[in-house]
Amino acid sequence: MCGIVGLFLKNPGLHPELGFHLAAMLGVMSDRGPDSAGFAVYGSSQADHVKLTLRAASAVEIREAVAALGKAGAGDLDSVFHDTHAVVSVPLAREQEVRLLIARDSRVTLVGVGARMELFKEVGLPEQVAKRFELSGMSGTHGIGHTRMATESAVTTRGAHPFSTGKDQCLVHNGSLSNHCGVRRFLSREGLTFETDNDSEVAAGFLTWRMQQGASLEQALTDSLADLDGFFTFVVGTESGFAVLRDPISCKPAVMAETDDYVAFGSEYRALAVLPNAGKARVFEPEPARVYAWELR
Amino acid sequence: MRSVDLEESSVRELNGELHRLTPETNETRWVIEHPQGKHAIACGLDAPVTVEVKGHVGYYCAGMNKHATIVIHGNAGVGVAENMVSGEVRVKGDASQAAGATGVGGLLVIEGNASARCGISMKGIDIVVKGSIGPMSAFMAQAGTLVVFGDAGEALGDSIYEARLFVRGSVASLGADCIEKPLSDEDKVILREVLERAGLSAGSDGGPDGFRLYGSARKLYHFHVDNVDAY
Numbered sequence: 001m002c003g004i005v006g007l008f009l010k011n012p013g014l015h016p017e018l019g020f021h022l023a024a025m026l027g028v029m030s031d032r033g034p035d036s037a038g039f040a041v042y043g044s045s046q047a048d049h050v051k052l053t054l055r056a057a058s059a060v061e062i063r064e065a066v067a068a069l070g071k072a073g074a075g076d077l078d079s080v081f082h083d084t085h086a087v088v089s090v091p092l093a094r095e096q097e098v099r100l101l102i103a104r105d106s107r108v109t110l111v112g113v114g115a116r117m118e119l120f121k122e123v124g125l126p127e128q129v130a131k132r133f134e135l136s137g138m139s140g141t142h143g144i145g146h147t148r149m150a151t152e153s154a155v156t157t158r159g160a161h162p163f164s165t166g167k168d169q170c171l172v173h174n175g176s177l178s179n180h181c182g183v184r185r186f187l188s189r190e191g192l193t194f195e196t197d198n199d200s201e202v203a204a205g206f207l208t209w210r211m212q213q214g215a216s217l218e219q220a221l222t223d224s225l226a227d228l229d230g231f232f233t234f235v236v237g238t239e240s241g242f243a244v245l246r247d248p249i250s251c252k253p254a255v256m257a258e259t260d261d262y263v264a265f266g267s268e269y270r271a272l273a274v275l276p277n278a279g280k281a282r283v284f285e286p287e288p289a290r291v292y293a294w295e296l297r
Numbered sequence: 298m299r300s301v302d303l304e305e306s307s308v309r310e311l312n313g314e315l316h317r318l319t320p321e322t323n324e325t326r327w328v329i330e331h332p333q334g335k336h337a338i339a340c341g342l343d344a345p346v347t348v349e350v351k352g353h354v355g356y357y358c359a360g361m362n363k364h365a366t367i368v369i370h371g372n373a374g375v376g377v378a379e380n381m382v383s384g385e386v387r388v389k390g391d392a393s394q395a396a397g398a399t400g401v402g403g404l405l406v407i408e409g410n411a412s413a414r415c416g417i418s419m420k421g422i423d424i425v426v427k428g429s430i431g432p433m434s435a436f437m438a439q440a441g442t443l444v445v446f447g448d449a450g451e452a453l454g455d456s457i458y459e460a461r462l463f464v465r466g467s468v469a470s471l472g473a474d475c476i477e478k479p480l481s482d483e484d485k486v487i488l489r490e491v492l493e494r495a496g497l498s499a500g501s502d503g504g505p506d507g508f509r510l511y512g513s514a515r516k517l518y519h520f521h522v523d524n525v526d527a528y
Contacts, residue, residue: 249413249432250413250431253375255372268334268355268356268374269333269353269354269372269374270335270355271334272334279352283371283372285391285393285412287431288413288431
């Protein structure tokens with residue numbers, strides 16, 4: 001089944017509350033996807049720096065691994081730890097060097113990279129996953145989240161959403177794609193690499209590929225309608241963008257709420273009911289095969 | 298009047314109370330506060346009571362309704378009034394997918410828009426939508442009336458049997474075996490009667506003449522002798 005949520009804040013006054021609201025939305029969607037959960041938050045950025053989100057098997061191991069990276073030559077890393085994950089801020093000039101060190105350490109996995117994006121995912125009840133990562137204390141402009149009921153691949157952290165295949169780009173997906181193997185082969189020839197056999201990662205990769213070629217997020221999603229086959233509702237984040245797309249027969253549920261303060265997406269209205277002034281929001285169901293996109297001003 | 302706050306009671310408790318009502322009950326008016334998009338609110342009612350829901354509801358609200366009148370002051374999630382037998386369900390806002398699915402009787406009025414698959418497999422229910430309806434509506438519709446003041450999405454009435462589909466706006470496309478039909482006097486009487494039950498005067502909201510009728514070409518569900526070789 002799966003549940004997906006997204007929140008894009010138009011009112012900067014709400015930025016400190018982004019994580020609080022996203023956590024509440026994820027919690028409500030627990031019964032659509034109790035296996036695992038994940039979320040991405042677009043927070044602050046530092047000039048000429050990139051944020052690397054790293055994951056290890058335990059909270060102890062991630063600390064050991066980041067310390068080891070420092071000793072191995074990465075130096076004193078500016079790190080923030082959240083349970084099994086660490087967000088490490090690295091000067092852009094040293095990004096490749098640090099990523100090489102990360103690739104050599106079998107204990108750590110690079111979950112996401114971006115100027116603003118931080119990405120967390122774990123197996124477990126979504127409400128608890130959000131607590132472990134202290135989501136409710138995070139601030140930012142927009143975020144997306146996912147609660148997973150696995151159908152296509154195993155219940156592992158690797159298989160949890162969001163999937164990130166490009167800097168500051170990530171996607172959550174409700175549904176299943178039927179031509180992901182073919183699209184993955186095509187994208188691999190185009191130079192993209194995939195961490196999993198998951199169909200949703202292919203959708204993320206497709207959008208990354210189109211955006212690498214110069215397409216806007218909106219255009220990339222429009223193109224996906226021609227090339228991705230199957231059931232999907234996608235919610236996608238980029239450094240400054242937030243977008244929603246449903247397949248042409250709107251197989252998977254979706255509802256949105258918009259006020260002067262925010263645009264919110266939920267698999268069900270229940271997930272939106274927890275937001276401030278939800279009762280006064282314009283609530284609408286996104287039409288099939290129509291791209292809805294918002295950009296930060 | 299009975300008032301139930303779903304921030305204090307569960308949907309199960311509410312539905313349990315509603316199910317225990319007898320046809321002679323004096324508790325004929327119920328108000329539900331804070332539905333918050335919860336599922337299966339006021340499902341399976343069979344007493345002649347009126348239930349007003351003050352807000353947006355989740356999936357399958359007013360499903361399997363019999364005799365009751367249920368008014369939703371907000372939007373409805375997937376499958377509102379699905380499998381309704383009799384009574385009336387009115388949605389003041391928009392309805393999600395599969396509104397009125399498989400209904401065998403009663404009246405469903407949606408004052409906003411309905412999304413995909415409105416009236417799918419309808420079997421006698423009357424559905425009136427003041428706005429527009431989404432794609433694949435009235436798929437395999439068997440009996441009943443679907444009246445749409447706005448537009449209809451792609452593949453209206455695909456594989457339809459004998460339901461009548463009245464649309465005043467545009468139709469994006471017709472599904473397999475669904476065709477436009479001339480509006481007979483009998484059809485106009487049926488349309489006017491449904492509109493009156495929905496509380497929409499034929500004059501102000503457009504009389505029967507403003508509507509086009511769509512129905513079955515009857516080529517899919519009748520055996521055609523050209524297919525005899527298949528047996």
